[in-house]
Amino acid sequence: MTDIGLPGNSENMALFFDTRAISYERHMQEAVEDFSLFYRGITEALPELGNAPRILDLGIGTGLELNHLFERFPGAKVTGIDLSSGMLAELVRKNPPWIGNLRLINDSFLDLDLGRQAYDAVISSMVLHHWTPRIKLEIYRRIHATLLPDGTFVNGDFIVPTDESARRLALFAASQIDERHQLHIDLPLSLDCELQLLTNAGFSAIVAPFRRSHAVILAASKSQRGKHNEPEQFDTPAAHLAP
Numbered sequence: 001m002t003d004i005g006l007p008g009n010s011e012n013m014a015l016f017f018d019t020r021a022i023s024y025e026r027h028m029q030e031a032v033e034d035f036s037l038f039y040r041g042i043t044e045a046l047p048e049l050g051n052a053p054r055i056l057d058l059g060i061g062t063g064l065e066l067n068h069l070f071e072r073f074p075g076a077k078v079t080g081i082d083l084s085s086g087m088l089a090e091l092v093r094k095n096p097p098w099i100g101n102l103r104l105i106n107d108s109f110l111d112l113d114l115g116r117q118a119y120d121a122v123i124s125s126m127v128l129h130h131w132t133p134r135i136k137l138e139i140y141r142r143i144h145a146t147l148l149p150d151g152t153f154v155n156g157d158f159i160v161p162t163d164e165s166a167r168r169l170a171l172f173a174a175s176q177i178d179e180r181h182q183l184h185i186d187l188p189l190s191l192d193c194e195l196q197l198l199t200n201a202g203f204s205a206i207v208a209p210f211r212r213s214h215a216v217i218l219a220a221s222k223s224q225r226g227k228h229n230e231p232e233q234f235d236t237p238a239a240h241l242a243p
């Protein structure tokens with residue numbers, strides 16, 4: 001995560017990732033605390049999904065989160081959306097064994113119709129920390145709507161303490177940049193705010209199977225029952241956080 005990146009140094013989102021696509025995975029290995037546990041954790045936060053689950057990946061990038069996903073769900077059908085053609089080209093260049101199970105869409109998930117009750121799971125990794133709580137709530141509501149009634153949303157992303165989040169949001173508000181921007185601006189929220197937004201979007205049985213100072217994986221169920229894996233199987237003691 002870079003600093004907030006406001007006027008003067010805020011780059012176009014697609015261009016930012018296009019120009020970094022080739023070195024992206026190396027960078028993430030250094031930048032993400034407990035990199036392997038984090039990326040494995042995205043998959044392990046999912047419940048049992050059957051033989052050929054339909055999964056939507058928002059901001060699929062070079063597909064880092066999919067290696068473990070296809071180990072666990074070899075028959076998964078993944079729709080991956082990404083704004084950066086460079087990141088998608090890098091994914092295709094790597095030619096992973098599961099590439100035939102992907103449908104790639106080079107567009108913004110802010111603009112696309114994600115559909116209704118179309119997916120068993122929605123995943124997103126290191127993507128959604130660029131928007132204000134208002135826009136994020138909109139995104140979470142659309143994710144909720146596109147999940148099947150028993151569906152699960154797994155979001156692994158940066159978090160910051162409440163005061164740091166407030167500082168960044170105040171700078172952003174002062175900049176008068178459109179809240180639905182497509183710029184590389186880092187606006188990570190606090191864990192409490194994330195939980196509130198997920199709850200307000202209609203999710204329940206929210207668990208955090210991976211939690212470090214600057215990153216968390218949150219798994220949230222659409223149904224009241226929830227059907228997550230037992231969080232104990234993860235590296236860190238999981239916190240049952242809400243409701």
Ligand SMILES: C[S@@+](CC[C@H](N)C(=O)[O-])C[C@H]1O[C@@H](n2cnc3c(N)ncnc32)[C@H](O)[C@@H]1O
Pocket residue numbers: 013014017028058059060061062063064065081082083084087107108109110124125126127182
């Ligand atoms: C830090 S990368 C994460 C990639 C991958 N999920 C991972 O964990 O390695 C963020 C990705 O989100 C994509 N992205 C950002 N905003 C987007 C938007 N509005 N629509 C689609 N993709 C977006 C970027 O192009 C980039 O590939």
